Amino acid sequence: QVQLVQSGAEVKTPGASVTVSCKASGHTFAGYYIHWVRQAPGQGLEWVGWVKANSGETTYAQRFQGRVTMTRDTSFSTTYLELTSLTSDDTAVYYCVREDRGMFDPWGQGTLVTVSS
Amino acid sequence: QSALTQPASVSGSPGQSITISCTGTSGDIGAYNYVSWYQQHPGKVPKLIIHGVTNRPSGASNRFSGAKSGNTAFLIISGLQAEDEADYYCNSYTGRTYVFGTGTKVTVL
Numbered sequence: 001q002v003q004l005v006q007s008g009a010e011v012k013t014p015g016a017s018v019t020v021s022c023k024a025s026g027h028t029f030a031g032y033y034i035h036w037v038r039q040a041p042g043q044g045l046e047w048v049g050w051v052k053a054n055s056g057e058t059t060y061a062q063r064f065q066g067r068v069t070m071t072r073d074t075s076f077s078t079t080y081l082e083l084t085s086l087t088s089d090d091t092a093v094y095y096c097v098r099e100d101r102g103m104f105d106p107w108g109q110g111t112l113v114t115v116s117s
Numbered sequence: 118q119s120a121l122t123q124p125a126s127v128s129g130s131p132g133q134s135i136t137i138s139c140t141g142t143s144g145d146i147g148a149y150n151y152v153s154w155y156q157q158h159p160g161k162v163p164k165l166i167i168h169g170v171t172n173r174p175s176g177a178s179n180r181f182s183g184a185k186s187g188n189t190a191f192l193i194i195s196g197l198q199a200e201d202e203a204d205y206y207c208n209s210y211t212g213r214t215y216v217f218g219t220g221t222k223v224t225v226l
Contacts, residue, residue, distance in 0.1 A: 045217040046217065102210050103153060105165040
C-alpha cells in the first residue's frame with residue numbers, strides 16, 4: 001500500500017533553516033504531486049505548496065514565496081521541504097501528502113518543527 | 118489567498134444530521150469541482166472523507182456526503198455518532214494552488 005514516511009522532529013533557533021524529508025513507497029513516485037501542509041499548535045491546516053515528482057516543477061503559497069524550496073530525488077522516491085529564516089510562527093507539524101485529482105491521500109505521519117531560542 | 122470560511126463549531130445529538138458549510142469565491146469553489154473534505158481527530162493525521170465535491174473514497178463512512186452550490190460547499194453528516202466528534206476541514210483547488218478552510222469542530226452532545 002502507498003505510504004509516506006517523514007523525517008523526525010526538529011528544534012531550531014530563530015533565523016535558522018530546516019529541511020524535512022518525505023519518502024514514498026508502494027506507488028510509482030514519479031506520477032504524482034507531493035504537497036506540504038502545516039498545522040501550528042491548536043490551529044488549522046495551512047497549504048504550503050507542491051512539487052511534481054517527475055519534473056520537479058513547484059508551486060508555493062504566496063506567503064511562503066522566497067522562504068520555501070521543495071525538491072525531490074527520484075532515485076530515493078523522496079521529496080524535501082526547506083524553510084528558511086525561521087520564526088516562532090513557523091512552529092508547527094509539517095505534513096507531506098500525495099495529491100491526485102484534488103484528493104489529498106495518503107498523508108505522512110507529520111514532523112514537528114519547533115522554533116525556539 | 119484567504120482561507121475558505123467554515124463555522125468554528127457545529128453540534129448535534131446522536132442520530133441527528135448536521136451540515137458544515139465552506140464558503141469560498143468564484144476563483145476557487147465556484148470555479149472548480151476539486152473540493153475535498155478531511156476529518157482530523159486530536160493528535161491524528163487528517164483523513165480524506167470526500168473528494169470531487171460529492172465522492173466518497175473507499176473506507177469512508179457512507180454517512181458522509183458532500184454538495185456544492187455556487188461558491189459554497191457543504192459536508193453533511195447523517196446519523197451522527199460519537200466517533201464523528203472531530204475537526205473537519207474543506208479544501209479547494211484555486212488554479213495551480215490549493216486552500217484549506219478554517220476548520221469546524223464537531224461536538225456530539
